[in-house]
Amino acid sequence: MPKSKELARATLENLYRIFTVPEAPDSTLGAIDQAIAGDVAGFLQTHIVALQRQIEEIEADFSSAVIPEEPTFVSEYTEFVKEKLVAHSVHTAAPGFIGHMTSALPYFMLPLSRIMTALNQNLVKVETSKSFTPMERQVLAMLHRLVYRGEDAFYDSLIHDSRHALGAFCSGGTIANVTALWVARNRLFAPDGDFRGIAREGLGRALKHLGCEGIAVLVSRRGHYSFGKAADLLGLGRDHLVMVETDADSRVDLRKLREEYRRLREENIRPLALVGIAGTTETGNVDPLEALADLAAEFDCHFHVDAAWGGPTLFSDRHRHLLAGIERADSVTIDAHKQLYVPMGAGMVVFKDPTALSAIEHHAAYILRHGSKDLGSHTLEGSRPGKAMLVHAGLSIIGRKGYELLIDLGIERARTFAAMVRQHPDFELTSEPELNILTYRYCPREVQWRLAGASAEEAASINTLLDQVNQLLQKYQREAGQTFVSRTRLRVASHREEITVLRAVLANPLTTDEILVAVLAEQCAIVQQPEISTLLRQLEALCPPVAGPGCRGQKPFSQAI
């Protein structure tokens, strides 16, 4: 049939077009591309709809499991992207979006990302990455040196030595933490006499070989949830992730840590690794790393520092001391998509000992041959994009001093925000910022005073109501889409039980003091909504009003504004 043949040829030609003909600058997609190139903030501001739709409504636009049978015009699809996907995305770069660890990105990241995507290198092997391989090794060496401050000769001899690796690049902090513990586990159970090592024989035989009941990882209860995943994945079991109590400042309690260690030894469980946190996800606190390094030496176990968030604090002359002791860690995780201001999907783990990663080395006949420079021989992931290029760009263009400025600004701004919260009659600061993260909650001063003298039972009733208020407050604020803080549950110094708190991360350099004032003002306005007002009236019944200065004068706090 000549007609169907003609049709086939037309389809084939269309297919070739999408691989060979660029989007015209005046096409729908071309225009968006130009708009983003010229003014990304404006594009996001214009196209992301501020007022939030319910997730169920959005789901309706993505509800078919049927792969379209026929091709769609790019222009038509782009309209869909604009109206259905972009419009209802989250404006993570907005200076008022201070709830999670996202920020505006440096402008150069966008065109450089396009170069990266166009080159489409695969870092698993030199044959598909070439110059990207030495570039990634250089990035890892730079981060290694930032942490460990090795001698020039050390780096000169090892930076491109295929028999050594200063670290591994990966898609994010979770894979970095898993890699660190994987290496620690395989080194603990290294080949030894007849035992050919855990990598060959497995964990069951490894435990028998060492004659222990299990292996455990110790970390404070503020440890990132990726350690729970790692404990499961690596076969330790979550019961053997020991979440140690913290002190009043969310730092690991060293006395409790020792107790846990003793308990483990009594149960014939071997400590695999001690984890210090340099910037807890929820409160931004830093564990006492020097003391932990001493303990890890005493316990004879791996010392890992999760500096996914706080690692870049090392750029700052003023604040570097907070991380003192990190250079004694066996491994350190640093996320690039956090405070290195790289787009999502880039993390790293560096190892003090450049032979450590050989504990997880692997090879294959068609790539990763012995002696090759293929990076894939010691990464958890296989095929990987050239994201290290964007870290390289950040380090080169922003420089040490530029990052120092960003770090210093963030910490300063967190202190400013903490002062605002402290001075405001309706909020309670629940954790002081050590780096650039703090937590607080809506809790009118009268209630704070009442709580100070309350019995355990009374406090529990009041906190239950406050939890509901703060949960709704965060939800309404998120849905209004103007500004955003996140929430979590914490046990903090001033309260016996876990409470719901609001969490602010001050890493976006475009966040101004005026925006911080606006965040609190919006929260004061939101509590006027009926659902929250009802809760506040219940609170008021428990807490007699007290005269005092504040935004609402002498009015009861259920009519705050």
Place this chain on the structure above:
Amino acid sequence: MPKSKELARATLENLYRIFTVPEAPDSTLGAIDQAIAGDVAGFLQTHIVALQRQIEEIEADFSSAVIPEEPTFVSEYTEFVKEKLVAHSVHTAAPGFIGHMTSALPYFMLPLSRIMTALNQNLVKVETSKSFTPMERQVLAMLHRLVYRGEDAFYDSLIHDSRHALGAFCSGGTIANVTALWVARNRLFAPDGDFRGIAREGLGRALKHLGCEGIAVLVSRRGHYSFGKAADLLGLGRDHLVMVETDADSRVDLRKLREEYRRLREENIRPLALVGIAGTTETGNVDPLEALADLAAEFDCHFHVDAAWGGPTLFSDRHRHLLAGIERADSVTIDAHKQLYVPMGAGMVVFKDPTALSAIEHHAAYILRHGSKDLGSHTLEGSRPGKAMLVHAGLSIIGRKGYELLIDLGIERARTFAAMVRQHPDFELTSEPELNILTYRYCPREVQWRLAGASAEEAASINTLLDQVNQLLQKYQREAGQTFVSRTRLRVASHREEITVLRAVLANPLTTDEILVAVLAEQCAIVQQPEISTLLRQLEALCPPVAGPGCRGQKPFSQAI
């Protein structure tokens, strides 16, 4: 000091600039950006230097471990990127680059990638992704339906149900395979009476609970190296990854598989999973999936199919039957950055049972709360970019029929190339293409004839020489930078021992027959180089010349052209 203060203000202003002022269209970076937008193929062709520098020379440009102290101008850095990074990248999109699993990308992927990067969503939680969460769930449902062909009602009720997950999106096939085996392991050792499950208690206690010595994964010796990593990571040990012999067509030998199973049971080792390969990395063959599904049922173990490469064959009406039985798999890996033509860094695993992923579910107080729609509660990775958007775009714009055409073209082209190799007097086809991958080697017909009647010892000598020839041939061709094939070592039907073969992957729709002719012609030219000629003369001494048709007429093959 007012001077240093002035300096600080200037630095701060510069810092704000990089976050707020776009690259001018006529800047170095702006110009590259425009060049890529307008003609990516031209950009790559112009800027990637064809003639290869030694890796050691390239390393010299990336040799400092010192993070620059001072900021650099974007324009200056861009010059560096152009001359040092881009110039010595690998042209993975070139139609003559047929050695690895990369291809030219559809044009729309570039501007859509920029939208994705600009939005910088984090898919770990709804609060930082919103519409991207239902979009990713839709993509997983589409792939699930492609594999399992469930009823509409099944997808309608589950696609956005937070208590269920049809799959997990990840950075690539390795993480997908690890996730599948992690789920299988945790389901085998599910909570049972006093035993609270492996996720809680760990592998040591789990083995005791089931009273077995170990757990094993069975896969053919063509299995991807990620299964070795998974066996190590999950605590099984590489000894318990049983690499079963294959038949003459690189498919798992079912008789040998049964033997291995019996051996395992005798050793009190429990089979955890049976893995079928739908498109082996090296030869593109598909295991007999129906038979494997039967065996997995008989062995009472998880059945996983690694369709990272071959999965999209399901788009093709003509070739889908090659994967018959895949719908009986408990889990299936499909890579998006391979035959879905998405840029590097996108893979998926789908599960037949929508409750399977609950075996690795995890939660945290500040995100991933119970009952939330946060995707991060059942992924190995934590923070992740919105790459699913590019899969969504491909499926929508190219459509089922477009992908079918791409698949059909690739298989057809592989057959064409196989015919060229077969007809050429100087090459030997070492594996027939079943999908779009084939292997061959430089092996003049006289040598093929000689090998046919040779003793084992003679064959070994000849093959050793041929291995050297092909290894050098591949190296020189890669270094010349015109065209590219990869190489691996395989045991193939026609030879007793493992031999070095060249490997071609025909997935780039821009690869024409003329380019395939050129690949072989370049190889015929390369063997004239002194180092290889010497080897060929040694071969000639072992193989008397025979008259026959061919590109070189009656000349000895050491003077082929």
